[in-house]
Amino acid sequence: MKNLFIKFLLLFVLASLSAHADEGMWLPLLLKKYNEADMQSKGLKLSAEDIYSVNNASLKDAVVRFGGGCTGELISAGGLLLTNHHCGYSSIQNHSTVEKDYLKDGFWAMDRNEELPNSGLTATFLVRMEDVTEQVLEGVTDEMSESQRESIITVNSRDIEKTAEEGNQYRATVKAFYYGSEFYMFVTETYRDVRLVGAPPSSIGKFGGDTDNWMWPRHTGDFSLFRIYANINNEPADYSPSNVPYKPKHHFPISLSGVKENDFTMIFGFPGRTEEYLTSFAVERTLNVVNPIGIKIREQKLKLMKEEMNKSREVWLKYAGKYASISNYYKKWKGENRGLKKLDAIAKKQAQEEQFQQWANGTVERKAKYGNLLPRFEAIYTEQEKYEKALALINEAAFGIDLILYAYRFQSLERTSQSEYATNEEVASKVKSLQEHAEKRFQNYYPELEKKMFPALIEIYFNETDESLQPDIYNTIMKKYKGDYQKYANHVLSKSIFTDKGRMDKFLSSYKKSSVKKLLKDPGYALFNAIFTTYQEKIKPENREAYDKLDVMMRTYIQGLREMQDTRIFYPDANSTLRLSYGKVEGYFPNDSTEYQPFTHLEGMMDKYKPGDEEFDIPEKLIQLYKTKDYGRYGYENKMPVCFIASNHTTGGNSGSPIINGEGQLVGTNFDRNWEGTMSDIMYDPTQVRNISVDIRYTLFIIDKFAGASHLINEMTLVN
Ligand code: ARG
């Protein structure tokens, strides 16, 4: 009787673990096979080929990977591109000066000549993708060691990529899925002339700041506009005044009708990384070891930064971007831990593992292949914990010190100088690029802040690092400074070349190969070097060995899970490749008795208004438009929609992704996830996880009514 009950309980738990309607980041190539019917039953009016096709124009031709880690979408026949304000942030910042503060006041190119080039910024289209598993695994056998397997896979992948790149300007990349069970090739085309067209002031584009970040209800107009330029043959080209606006194969028509509750929606973009199939041991470690280290250290960093930043606008401007990025994942990890606990994620994973073990013990073959897997996972995670913790401390604490991060840049100069084969030209070119970088670096350097940050972080790093993984410099410092980290920091900061522009300029301008001695003696470089050497010698090899094993085991584990649950479709973890998620517009209950509606309006933004506040100020013009209800054709029932939420599975990298209705029209731009859903990179909960988008009608309203840039509206395709 009791056994039966446990069985039922287990079944119940497992049912809640298996793929849900809204969970999943699907491969565009496989939509026909796995998702088309389901999507159509939920409101999609298009076919899988309308979304992804190699031979005909499809939605995928209007989606790009924007810069290093965002998504963007084409919204006009003239190459106009829409993404988030936070994705365009550094470009906007680079064009900003005190006199022309585009971050603060916004920027609008009133004609094409005013659009601003951004060196290094790219937009990448997916030309096609292909399942290349068979070719990649050719010659691989079960008997091989992992490193043999790896080297065959690398060679095969290179061959496949080379063939695909022959005679065209595309780039081909083979990527592993399900920890190396399957392989797909992605052929891409990258445009290199991407210009800034428009951005709202931060009081709209970043309204709510860090306080509202990862939160619903939200009122952020998190969008910016760019344009892709091409040569006269519509091909990628470096920036040139003679380039012309790119003509996309497809651009999104924009819906003026907005969305209603329960409407079908889908998101097409480049999600970065999820880990949905981890074992309970891995989740346990993220929850109890890795995340807490990051949270604790970042809390300290943010506090110290805030204290100094609040002292002057000048300091604030130097550190704004850095602060935002530290606070973004600080908050994310807190939300993730909260969500994992609330979901009882470890117990759910354990229940699944128990079932897996029973299943594995069911036949002789299964037992041979899978029977030992879980105990081995546990052993490896236990053994490796010390090293993983040391790595987290290096990343967050040691490399959180600006001086150490900066010193790292000089490692290549050090190595080149030490090599007897390196020519003087090679050395000179390294020096030159360091000189260029120094200009920017010292602009954003404020000694008073670093004077507090350095001792605080080095103390955490030394105190928390396992004794056996301490860098050798530790004993010297302890002996000499007797634990007085401020004294040690003052010594380094006052002597090092990395903390003073004059010293750095002098060092670099007179640099020759033999100057490397001076570099090695620099107290800042010595500290960096000691920490880096410890990492290379004591931590990296251990981690590498563990991850080599874990990769094989994860691959085997997922194979087993797929055999065991043979009717469930396993979507692959996100890996920065193009994916489609789908769901619907819906609110949720963040807690007992509170229900969140899926929409926000200007009314709610006005409720949050704090004049003069860094995060909650509102531009006068917007207040006027609100007071007169001057919403034009973008309002709805005399109100102006601002943001909405839906149940599309997204993660970091999906920022800027188009959110699309059943007709294939753009209804918004994704930019965030809700607080209660931040654990979805590890475990999804359909009742709680929502993606947050700017309503496209608000974006249009800001462009048209607020900025008066109606020429941009005119080049879009608006539909009622
Ligand atoms: N949380 C969003 C994302 O992960 C937006 C971050 C930018 N906004 C901010 N206030 N830091 O990228």
Ligand code: GLU
């Ligand atoms: N803001 C995130 C990004 O930059 C998207 C939010 C999420 O992680 O879901 O990609």
